[in-house]
Amino acid sequence: MRTVSKETPISEITLRKFEKPYVNEPRQLMRKFCISLGLLQPGDSRDIIVDLMLLFNAAKKQKVILTPDVIYKNMANHSVDKIGMAPSNIRRHLKRLKDMKFIEKYGIGYRTCEWMSFEEMVDRHIHEFLIKPALERIKEYASKIEEF
Numbered sequence: 001m002r003t004v005s006k007e008t009p010i011s012e013i014t015l016r017k018f019e020k021p022y023v024n025e026p027r028q029l030m031r032k033f034c035i036s037l038g039l040l041q042p043g044d045s046r047d048i049i050v051d052l053m054l055l056f057n058a059a060k061k062q063k064v065i066l067t068p069d070v071i072y073k074n075m076a077n078h079s080v081d082k083i084g085m086a087p088s089n090i091r092r093h094l095k096r097l098k099d100m101k102f103i104e105k106y107g108i109g110y111r112t113c114e115w116m117s118f119e120e121m122v123d124r125h126i127h128e129f130l131i132k133p134a135l136e137r138i139k140e141y142a143s144k145i146e147e148f
Contacts, residue, residue: 013130014038030054033118037126039096048085049093051075056103060112067109101125 016036021029031050034040039049055074059066066074068087071094076085094110097103102121104113113121 011130011134013126013134015131016042026054026057030057037100037122039100048075048089049096052090052093052097053102056097056110056112057118060115060117063111063115065106065109065111071110101129 015038018032018036021032023029027050030053031040031047034047034050034053035042039053040047052071052075055066055071068091072087072090075090094103098105098110101113102118102125103110112118113125116124
């Protein structure tokens, strides 16, 4: 019996390359980082994920576990714009960050994965588990095409 392949990707990632970082403003740097990894679209005004990433970055430096209550309160108090601050939206973004292995559930809260730096997370998780396997599969397709 023949199997039918689906045109649904197993995984996907969006990568964008910008100029070298030249600003020293943390929010602008984090925004470019998020856009570069497809966590945010260029031109998005609702950039709650930037504030979440900044919150986790600050917590990582102090090795603080963030509970959902602390996250919600912090986001409401320190966000640049209050658009999209509903707890359901924050939970959705937390899930996206968990899926990309930037944060992990730890006890009753969340933390950055093993207190790693963002650079380490990109090397270990994004490069090793998303980019490398995707490139290998693309090469398999390229090799199969050459057989025709």
